[in-house]
Amino acid sequence: MMPQETNLCASCSILFSITLLCLQLTITATAPTNETDLLAAKNLVTALDLEGYKLRGSLSPYIGNLSFLRSINLQNNSFYGEIPQEVGKIPTELGSLMKLENFQLSMSNLTRGIPPFLGNLSSLKTFTVGYNNLVGNIPDAMGQLKGLVFFSIEVNKLSGTIPSSLYNVSSLQVFSVAYNQLNGTLPTNIGLSLPNLQFLLSSGNAFSGPIPTSLCNATQLRVIDIAENNLSGSVPTNLGNLLDLFKIHLTENYVGRGFHFLTSLTNCSKLRYLDLATNQFGGVLPNSVSNLSTQLTYLILAHNDIFGSIPASLGNFVNLTVLILNDNNFTGIIPTSFGRLQKMEIISLMGNRLSGEIPASIGNLTKLFESTLG
Numbered sequence: 001m002m003p004q005e006t007n008l009c010a011s012c013s014i015l016f017s018i019t020l021l022c023l024q025l026t027i028t029a030t031a032p033t034n035e036t037d038l039l040a041a042k043n044l045v046t047a048l049d050l051e052g053y054k055l056r057g058s059l060s061p062y063i064g065n066l067s068f069l070r071s072i073n074l075q076n077n078s079f080y081g082e083i084p085q086e087v088g089k090i091p092t093e094l095g096s097l098m099k100l101e102n103f104q105l106s107m108s109n110l111t112r113g114i115p116p117f118l119g120n121l122s123s124l125k126t127f128t129v130g131y132n133n134l135v136g137n138i139p140d141a142m143g144q145l146k147g148l149v150f151f152s153i154e155v156n157k158l159s160g161t162i163p164s165s166l167y168n169v170s171s172l173q174v175f176s177v178a179y180n181q182l183n184g185t186l187p188t189n190i191g192l193s194l195p196n197l198q199f200l201l202s203s204g205n206a207f208s209g210p211i212p213t214s215l216c217n218a219t220q221l222r223v224i225d226i227a228e229n230n231l232s233g234s235v236p237t238n239l240g241n242l243l244d245l246f247k248i249h250l251t252e253n254y255v256g257r258g259f260h261f262l263t264s265l266t267n268c269s270k271l272r273y274l275d276l277a278t279n280q281f282g283g284v285l286p287n288s289v290s291n292l293s294t295q296l297t298y299l300i301l302a303h304n305d306i307f308g309s310i311p312a313s314l315g316n317f318v319n320l321t322v323l324i325l326n327d328n329n330f331t332g333i334i335p336t337s338f339g340r341l342q343k344m345e346i347i348s349l350m351g352n353r354l355s356g357e358i359p360a361s362i363g364n365l366t367k368l369f370e371s372t373l374g
C-alpha cells in the first residue's frame, strides 16, 4: 500500500506544479518554472485535467512547452490567450501540443472562432468545444485530423457550410454539430466517406436538400438526429441496413412523400425512437408500421397530413411510452388494442377527425399521466 500511496502523492504534487506552471490565474499571482518538475512531468503526467475548477484567467505561454501532453481538459472554465484582450479565444499556445489526443474545451466561455492551427494537431482523436459562443466557419484545416473520432461543436454560433475535407475523416464515429447556424446539403456520399459513423447529430441548423441514401452504408449508425433543418425529399428506403439504429429524429423539416421506408425498418430491431413530427408526411399510415421493432418506445408523427384510420396493430408495441399523433387527419375510432399499451405515459390524438367512444380498454393504461384524445 505505502509505495503506491507515495507514488500517488508524487504525481499529485507534479500535477499541481504543472497547474501552477501552466496557469497565470487572475486569482493567483504565481508562475514558477522548474526544469526538474518539467522533466519529471514528462515521464509521469500526460494529461492536464482542470474540468469544472471555476478557473478564470489566461493560460501561460509556457503551456506550449508541454509538448508531451496527450490530453487537455479545460471544460467548464473560462480561459483566454496570453493577451487579456483575447478573451474567449482558443489560446494559440495549444497549437504546439503535437501529441494531443484529447482536446476538451466545452462550456468554456469561448466567443471567437475555431483557429485553423488546430488542424495541425495531428494526433487528435477527441475535439469537444460545445456549449460556447464560437462564431465563424469551421476551418478547412480540421479535415487534416485523420485520426479524429469524436467531433463535437454543438450549441455555438458557427455558420457557413461544413468543409468537405471534414466529411473525409473516415475515422469519425461521433459527428455532433447540432444547434449552430450551419447550412448547405448533407453530402451525397456521407455514409461512404464516414463508414464508422455512429452518431450523426446535426439538428437545429439550416441544412437543406435530401437525406442521403448513402447513410445505409455507415452500418454502425445508431442515431440519426437531423431535426429542425430545411431537409426535404423522402426518407431513404434502405435504412434497414442499419442494424444498430436506435433513434431517427426528423422533426421540423420538409420531408415526406409517403411511408415506403417503413418496410425497410423491419430489420432495425433496436429502433426505439421514431420522430417524424412537423414534416410533410401525407397519405395513410400503412399497416407495415407494425413491422417496426417491438422495442419501440417513442412514436411521434404529429403535425403532418396523415389520413385514414389509426392502425390497430399499434397495440403490438407493448413498450410504447409516448404516442403522439395529434394534428393530422386520422379518422375512425381509437383502436381498443391500445388497452395493451401498459407502459403508455403520454398519448396525444387531438386535432384529428376521430369518432366514436373512447374505448373502455384505455382505462387499462395505469401509467398514463397525460392524454389528449380529442
Ligand SMILES: *[C@@H]1O[C@H](CO)[C@@H](O)[C@H](O)[C@H]1NC(C)=O
Binding pocket: 034, 035, 036, 037
Ligand atoms: C525544482 O523542484 C524540485 C522538486 O519539486 C526541487 O527538488 C528542486 O530543488 C527545484 N529546483 C529549483 C531550481 O528550484
Ligand SMILES: *[C@@H]1O[C@H](CO)[C@@H](O)[C@H](O)[C@H]1NC(C)=O
Binding pocket: 052, 053, 054, 076, 107
Ligand atoms: C461546471 O462546474 C461547476 C463547478 O465548478 C458545477 O457546479 C457545474 O455543474 C458544472 N457544469 C457542468 C455542465 O458540468
Ligand SMILES: *[C@@H]1O[C@H](CO)[C@@H](O)[C@H](O)[C@H]1NC(C)=O
Binding pocket: 061, 062, 064, 065
Ligand atoms: C517555453 O515557452 C516559452 C514561452 O513560449 C519560450 O520562450 C521558451 O523558449 C520555451 N522553452 C522551451 C524549452 O521550449
Ligand SMILES: *[C@@H]1O[C@H](CO)[C@@H](O)[C@H](O)[C@H]1NC(C)=O
Binding pocket: 054, 055, 056, 076, 077, 078, 107, 108, 109
Ligand atoms: C462565463 O462567463 C460568465 C460571465 O463572465 C460567468 O458568469 C460564468 O461563470 C462563466 N462560465 C464559466 C464556465 O466560467
Ligand SMILES: *[C@@H]1O[C@H](CO)[C@@H](O)[C@H](O)[C@H]1NC(C)=O
Binding pocket: 095, 116, 117, 118, 120, 141
Ligand atoms: C501547421 O504547421 C506547419 C508546419 O509546422 C506550419 O507551417 C503551419 O503554419 C501550421 N499551420 C497553422 C494554421 O498554424
Ligand SMILES: *[C@@H]1O[C@H](CO)[C@@H](O)[C@H](O)[C@H]1NC(C)=O
Binding pocket: 159, 160, 161, 183, 184
Ligand atoms: C449559408 O450561410 C451563409 C451565411 O452564414 C450565407 O452567406 C450563404 O449564402 C448560405 N448558403 C446557403 C447555401 O444557404
Ligand SMILES: *[C@@H]1O[C@H](CO)[C@@H](O)[C@H](O)[C@H]1NC(C)=O
Binding pocket: 143, 164, 165, 168
Ligand atoms: C476526400 O478523399 C478523397 C479520396 O481520398 C480525395 O480524392 C478527395 O480529394 C478528398 N476531398 C477532400 C475535400 O479532402
Ligand SMILES: *[C@@H]1O[C@H](CO)[C@@H](O)[C@H](O)[C@H]1NC(C)=O
Binding pocket: 192, 216, 217, 238, 241
Ligand atoms: C452501399 O449500400 C448499398 C445498399 O446496401 C449497397 O448496394 C452498396 O454496395 C454499398 N456501397 C458500398 C460501397 O459498400
Ligand SMILES: *[C@@H]1O[C@H](CO)[C@@H](O)[C@H](O)[C@H]1NC(C)=O
Binding pocket: 206, 208, 230, 254
Ligand atoms: C427553408 O426552406 C423554406 C421553404 O423551402 C424557405 O422559405 C426558407 O428560406 C429556408 N430557410 C433556410 C434557413 O434556408
Ligand SMILES: *[C@@H]1O[C@H](CO)[C@@H](O)[C@H](O)[C@H]1NC(C)=O
Binding pocket: 293, 294, 295, 318, 319
Ligand atoms: C420491451 O423492452 C424491454 C426493455 O428494453 C425488452 O427487454 C423487451 O424485450 C421489450 N419487449 C418487446 C416485446 O420487445
Ligand SMILES: *[C@@H]1O[C@H](CO)[C@@H](O)[C@H](O)[C@H]1NC(C)=O
Binding pocket: 305, 307, 328, 329
Ligand atoms: C383533412 O382532410 C379533409 C378531407 O380530405 C381536407 O379537407 C382537410 O383539408 C384535411 N385537413 C388537414 C389538416 O390536412
Ligand SMILES: *[C@@H]1O[C@H](CO)[C@@H](O)[C@H](O)[C@H]1NC(C)=O
Binding pocket: 336, 337, 338, 339, 340, 361, 364
Ligand atoms: C387490460 O389489461 C389486462 C391485463 O392487465 C389484459 O388482460 C386485457 O386484455 C386488457 N384489456 C384490453 C381491452 O386490452
